[in-house]
Amino acid sequence: xxxxxxxxxYRAVTANIQQACKRSGRSPDEVGVIAVTKYVGIETTExxxxxxxxxxxxxxxxxxxxxWEALGNRGTWHFIGHLQRNKxxxxxxxxxxxxxxxxxxxxxxxxxxxxxxxxxxxxxxQVNVAGEESKFGLSPDEVVExxxxxxxxxxxxxxxxxxxxxxxxxxxxxxxxxxxLRALRDKLxxxxxxxxxxxxxxxxxSNDYEVAVEEGATMVRVGSSLVGRER
Ligand SMILES: *Cc1c(COP(=O)(O)O)cnc(C)c1O
Numbered sequence: 052x053x054x055x056x057x058x059x060x061y062r063a064v065t066a067n068i069q070q071a072c073k074r075s076g077r078s079p080d081e082v083g084v085i086a087v088t089k090y091v092g093i094e095t096t097e098x099x100x101x102x103x104x105x106x107x108x109x110x111x112x113x114x115x116x117x118x119w120e121a122l123g124n125r126g127t128w129h130f131i132g133h134l135q136r137n138k139x140x141x142x143x144x145x146x147x148x149x150x151x152x153x154x155x156x157x158x159x160x161x162x163x164x165x166x167x168x169x170x171x172x173x174x175x176x177q178v179n180v181a182g183e184e185s186k187f188g189l190s191p192d193e194v195v196e197x198x199x200x201x202x203x204x205x206x207x208x209x210x211x212x213x214x215x216x217x218x219x220x221x222x223x224x225x226x227x228x229x230x231x232l233r234a235l236r237d238k239l240x241x242x243x244x245x246x247x248x249x250x251x252x253x254x255x256x257s258n259d260y261e262v263a264v265e266e267g268a269t270m271v272r273v274g275s276s277l278v279g280r281e282r
Contacts, residue, residue, distance in 0.1 A: 052095050052279045060277050061102050064260075068271070071264035082264055085129050087256075087274030089114065091281045093121050099278060100125045108150075108272050112138040119145045131213075131253075131272055133187050136160045144168040150175040150213040150253050150272075153188050158201045165206035173210035174201070175253050178235065180214050180228045188214065194235055195242060211251025211269070212236050222259040229254050229266035236267075 064084060072079045087108040088096040096107065096118055107122075109115035110132025119128060123145055130146040136157060142149065143164040152158055152174040165172045176198060179188030189197055198209050214232045216225035236250050243250075255263025257276035264271060 052091065052098070052281070054098055054101075057095070057098055057278065058102060060279075061099075061104065064273055064277055067261050068264055071261040075265040075267075077264070077267075081269055083270050084277075085131070085253075085270055085272045086277055087131065087272050088118070088278055089132070090274055091278045093118055095278055095281065097122055106270075108274075109146075112141045116141050116145070129270075129272075140164050143172055144170055146172075148173045148175065148210065151177045151187065152201070152207075153177045155197070155200060158204055158207060162204035162206040170206065172207050174207050175211040175213040175251060176201075176209065177213045177215075178232060180231050180235075181217050181225075183217060186215060191231065191235055195239060198239060198242075209250070211253055212239070213253035215256070216254070216259055216263075218258065222262045225259050226262050226266060229259075229263050229268070233267040 068082050069079050083106055084104060085106040085108040086099045086104045088099060089110045105126050106129060107126050108129040108131045128146045129148040129150060130142050131150045134151050139160045143161060149172055161172050176194060177188040178191055178194055179186045180191060201209055212232055212235060216228045219225060232254055233252060236252050240249055251269045252267055253270040254268045255271035257273055260271040260273055
């Protein structure tokens with residue numbers, strides 16, 4: 052994608068987030084944009100970083116690793132896709148955040164690999180709020196117990212909750228999903244106590260990030276409406 056279009060897109064996304072913040076009485080400083088670059092190559096990813104977007108999201112280890120090798124010294128990298136155990140060793144040490152933690156065996160593997168690399172991974176628990184068969188994630192009623200189990204692992208910290216809403220033409224329809232994830236986050240924050248940092252809410256993609264921001268998202272994951280699609 053050419054730089055001008057990219058810059059225009061970024062300005063539009065930023066302006067939309069500002070408007071959504073205004074409508075919901077939030078400060079735009081509370082909302083971070085993760086540029087999802089899974090549809091584009093190294094060149095466009097580099098152009099995104101040049102714009103000053105500090106957070107990059109990738110969802111497939113195999114494609115993300117070469118990109119990280121080229122650009123990983125810039126920005127903060129978020130792994131947002133479904134993660135298989137045999138790929139954990141490629142992701143840990145490169146990606147600061149993993150947004151797709153959804154089972155204990157995966158958490159154990161992440162902590163083990165993180166210990167070897169002497170890092171601590173910030174993990175977000177993926178929640179399948181809508182209960183869609185096709186999507187990964189914990190069911191909402193598993194989240195509190197799961198977060199307790201995971202908290203015992205030494206090289207992993209629970210940094211927040213993530214969800215993917217169903218893809219629908221009218222984003223208003225998914226507002227209750229975002230609202231439920233937020234309520235779950237608030238509940239978890241209460242359990243964790245006031246001394247712990249408030250958990251992140253990773254929710255909102257190209258078609259629904261404005262609604263997600265109105266409902267409290269602190270991280271939005273925007274791909275196609277920012278960088279287009281090269282593949
Ligand atoms: C691809 C992807 C996104 C971005 O999707 P767009 O609709 O292109 O913005 C966000 N989150 C996850 C988990 C993804 O896999």
